[in-house]
Amino acid sequence: MSTAGPDVDDAIRTLLLLMPRMVGRAKRLPVPAELHSLALAPRHLSLLACLLFDGESSVNELAERLEVAPTTVSLMVGELSRKGILERHEDPADRRRKLVSITAARRGAIDAWLGRSAQAWRVALEPLTAAERRTFVETLAAYERQLGGEGDPS
Template structure:
């Protein structure tokens, strides 16, 4: 198991030449506040009774941003097993947030989409986060944006699972 980096800067630490520890300190303060604000975003009335959870947000975001796709494509985007994606799709379909229909080109496949009736509430719910990311990323160069996305992806991958693993 790799050593845990220090939370406080070590004076004279050669690895802190670029302010790494100061950046970590700032992020350790900002991230919980940001997550807290995200959790307090008001869920639109039409979605409140559906008990949507964070695990649903990524799936819904992909469909809102990229349009209809197969369960397999959703699984690939979400980096989960097709059976997991299928369970999520089934759950959201029963709640009326998703539609599943046969693929006209291959009847064995199902195309998943957001029904027109659910779209406005989902867009309303996800819009504050999209606006915040737009404000944060738009002043950056494409290289800087890639660095931010890579850093967040690496951060998420480095976090331990809920079971402590």
């Protein structure tokens, strides 16, 4: 590799080795004992992460951030509410609006679980410029789209 960076093939080789290790380590993050019996699925993690890092939100705001339909979020919120993970309450600024938040009883466990991953991303991304972070995020999104068959292969 040159000091300017790897060529495309070298970068691909490196990433093909790195990605499975990265996913494996993320999967090995221990689920707190108090959350084990709740049968949380991967789809729940993004929703919980949004609420953990962005705070209470409406179903529509969550749907926009997660890039899914509001009905999908509403179903997940209902499921997690029945498990005692989430709660809905009135928005004090607009009583017609309902906000979703993580229950106080589960917040610590969820923070301990997802916080480690967020901290690892923070350490990796903070040294980058805003433009480098944008390129990195856009690159991962393009990779994900290609794996899903959504992108133009050229």
